[in-house]
Amino acid sequence: MAIRSILIHPDPRLRKPAASVEAVDDEIRALAGDMLATMYEAPGIGLAATQLGVMRQVFVMDCAAKDEPAQPMVLVNPEILWRSEETETNEEGCLSIPEVYEDVTRPARVRLRWMGLDGAAHEAEFGGRWAVCAQHEMDHLNGRLFIDYLSAVKRTMITSRMRKLKREKARV
Ligand code: K1U
Ligand code: ZN
Numbered sequence: 001m002a003i004r005s006i007l008i009h010p011d012p013r014l015r016k017p018a019a020s021v022e023a024v025d026d027e028i029r030a031l032a033g034d035m036l037a038t039m040y041e042a043p044g045i046g047l048a049a050t051q052l053g054v055m056r057q058v059f060v061m062d063c064a065a066k067d068e069p070a071q072p073m074v075l076v077n078p079e080i081l082w083r084s085e086e087t088e089t090n091e092e093g094c095l096s097i098p099e100v101y102e103d104v105t106r107p108a109r110v111r112l113r114w115m116g117l118d119g120a121a122h123e124a125e126f127g128g129r130w131a132v133c134a135q136h137e138m139d140h141l142n143g144r145l146f147i148d149y150l151s152a153v154k155r156t157m158i159t160s161r162m163r164k165l166k167r168e169k170a171r172v
Pocket of ligand 2 (some may be wrong): 094095136140
């Protein structure tokens with residue numbers, strides 16, 4: 001397993017929708033392993049393949065609480081089947097937009113269908129942090145970022161901050 005570098009906004013690859021995966025093969029299994037290693041190392045609770053510049057419909061997440069055993073999940077070709085009418089507002093962060101945390105309102109619960117690394121179809125309903133993270137990662141796979149839910153003024157300020165961060169990083 002390898003730690004891969006995470007793209008930082010703005011980057012055109014973060015704005016493109018990912019292509020679906022035809023079959024779970026060794027390449028997808030290796031990608032999933034690298035994604036989990038990269039997510040834990042960051043550290044983060046989720047990561048989409050597009051954040052690594054890999055334009056495939058795969059995301060990983062582990063939203064287990066600190067006092068719970070790890071619960072790594074790999075979702076291939078995920079689809080949202082159902083969203084609750086009830087919404088919740090939570091603070092979100094993004095590994096592609098470091099050190100920015102903002103409130104986002106989303107459906108409180110979602111039902112997802114996906115393919116696992118076993119190649120089988122899975123379905124489950126998610127709530128709490130799992131639901132927030134799953135929706136954030138689904139957005140990544142569709143080229144959407146959590147800052148798209150903020151005002152244009154805030155989004156422009158955050159984008160300028162990220163451009164500056166990238167310039168500074170390039171200088172080191
Ligand atoms: O997709 C990503 O950019 C990862 C992102 C996922 C996420 C966080 C919060 C709400 C929705 C989705 C992160 O993991 S940011 C880092 C983070 O939230 C965190 C890091 C360490 C411990 C706990 C949380
Ligand atoms: Zn993100």
